[in-house]
Amino acid sequence: MTADRSGPSESTAAADPLGLAMLAHHRDEPGQLVYRDGTDVRDGNVAEFYFSSPESWAPATVTVLDRVAEREPILDVGCGAGKHLLWWDERGVEAIGVDVSPTAVRTARERCEVRSTARRSGDAAERGVGGVLAGDMFDLPVATGAVGAVHAVGTQIGLGRSLAGIRDLLREFARVTDDAGVAVVDNYDPARLDDDFLGYRSDPREGIAHRCFHLEFVRETNGEQRREVGPTLQFLLCSPGRLREATVGTPWTTARVSRTDEDGHYSLELRKGNRDGPTK
Structure with missing residues (x-):
């Protein structure tokens, strides 16, 4: 989970439904997370999205x-419950997580601490997870040039809300990476989305659209049902070509575009100083 600059109302600014859902699932406590856009409601699929095993990826x-592991240390932006941190940890790759949700950070720390304890008890070499930090991706709590790679998947780059906003975010990713830095980001291509895509908002510009929804977490506390409602999240959806436009004026160039499935989702691998053009 990562920060959005959509100006949440005072009543929802501190709400953290996604983080609470992650922590509840981790601790095997009841509750349901949903995505809501008006009357359109979808299940949050916490187990599938944030706790899935690598075998299912x-x-x-x-x-x-x-x-990305070739350019450690890695900064996993919007690390959520830490599933990718744990994957790298198993392979002895140094990785740091950052998430705007303090409850998601708590969840990831608890999971990583369990893994670290298991590694110590087995006398395994301890390298792995370098920590999980609470912070805003637009102002990362990481020193300049401290990491070799930024991994920011989950389409949170769209929270820049415009190509200019995405460009600012890419500049922040450039700040924290070294001179040979790599970044991986992802988004949805509007030209490949179905009409029932949750929160879809059209735009007259080619290769551009928007997505709006909020998250709700419902749980029972002391016999009473409580609903945690988050702020409205506003994403820019853009084609790979439009996302490449956002790299203009930054140190990044596109090294690779990967289509990951049939619903318009893709990832973009960026590198500093690469002028050879993207590979498919």
């Missing part, structure tokens, strides 16, 4: 994780 996902 698409081959393209594992390929990207492997490629």
Whole structure:
């Protein structure tokens, strides 16, 4: 989960439904997370999205994780419950997580601490997870040039809300990476989306659309049902070509575009100083 600059109302600014849902699932506590756009409601699929095992991941996902691992230490932006941190940890790759949700950070820390304890008890070499930090992706709590790669998947780059906003975010990713830095981001291509895509908003510009929804977490506390309602999240959806436009004026160039499935989702691998053009 990552920060959005959509100006939440005072009543929802501190709400953290996604983080609470992650922590509840981790601790095997009841509750339901949903995505809501008006009357359109979808299940949050917490187990599938944030706690899935690597065996269920698409081959393209594992390929990207492997490629990023070559540029450790990695900064996993919007790390959520830490599933990718744990994957790298198993392979002895140094990775740091950051998430705007303090409850997601707590969840990821608890999961990573369990793994670290298991590694110590087995006398395994301790390298792995370098920590999980609470912070805003637009102002990362990481020193300049501190990491070799930024991994920011989950389409949170769309929270820049415009190509200019995405460009600002890419500049922040450039700040925290070294001179040979790599970044992986993802988004949805509007030209490949179905009409029932949750929260879809059209735009007259080619290769551009928008997405709006909010999250709700419902749980029972002391015999009473409580509903945690988050702020409205506003994403820019853009084609790979339009996302490449956002790299203009930054140190990044596109090294690779990967279509990951049939619903318009894709990932973009960016590198500093690469002028050879993207590979498919």
